[in-house]
Amino acid sequence: MSEGVEWALHSCVNLAWSGPDRAVSAARLAAWHALPPAYLNKQLQALARAGILTSTPGPRGGFRLARPLAAISLMDVVAAVEGPDEAFRCAEIRQQGPGGGAPDGAGAGAGAGVGDAAADAADCAIAHAMIRAELAWRRALAAQNLDEIRQQAERQAPRAPERLRAWLAAQ
Structure with a gap:
C-alpha cells in the first residue's frame, strides 16, 4: 500500500x-x-x-x-487512493516451466485439462489463501x-x- x-x-x-x-x-x-x-x-x-x-x-x-x-470507512479511502483492484493477482506460474500443467491428480475426471487456466486457478492453494486473507483485510477496513x-x-x-x-x- x-x-x-x-x-x-x-x-x-x-x-x-x-x-x-x-x-x-x-x-x-x-x-x-x-x-x-x-x-x-x-x-x-x-x-x-x-x-x-x-x-x-x-x-x-x-x-x-x-x-x-x-x-x-478506511476501505473507502484505500479504494479511492489505491484503486479497486485486488492486491494479489495470481499469475498462474504453475503453468510455466518444466513443472507446468495441472499438478498430479488435479482435475482428474473433472474434464479440466492442462490448458484450462480457470479451473486450475480455482484449485490453486496459494491463490485461495491470498484471496481469503485479502477478503478478511478488506472486511476489517470496511468495518472501521x-x-x-x-x-x-x-x-x-x-x-x-x-x-x-x-x-x-x-x-
Whole structure:
C-alpha cells in the first residue's frame, strides 16, 4: 500500500478538525505534516473523485469533507487512493516451466485439462489463501470508520484539533 493512503487518512481527520465550514488547500494540509504538496494533492483529488471530499477551486478554495467521518470507512479511502483492484493477482506460474500443467491428480475426471487456466486457478492453494486473507483485510477496513480513528487520535493527543485550528487561523 502506498504512503498516499496514510496521507489521505490523516488529511480526512485534519479536515474534520479544521471545522465544517473551512476549506483547506492541499498546500496547507501538506505543510501541516511537511509533505510534498503536489503528491498530496493527487491523493486529495482521488478522494474528491470518490465522493469523500469536495473541492472548491480558487484562491479561497480547498478541500472539505463531503460526508461525516462516521460515513467514511478506511476501505473507502484505500479504494479511492489505491484503486479497486485486488492486491494479489495470481499469475498462474504453475503453468510455466518444466513443472507446468495441472499438478498430479488435479482435475482428474473433472474434464479440466492442462490448458484450462480457470479451473486450475480455482484449485490453486496459494491463490485461495491470498484471496481469503485479502477478503478478511478488506472486511476489517470496511468495518472501521474514520470517526473511530478521529476519536482514538484525540484520546492519544487531546490538543491536536485545537493546535491544527490555531495553526490554520494563523496563516
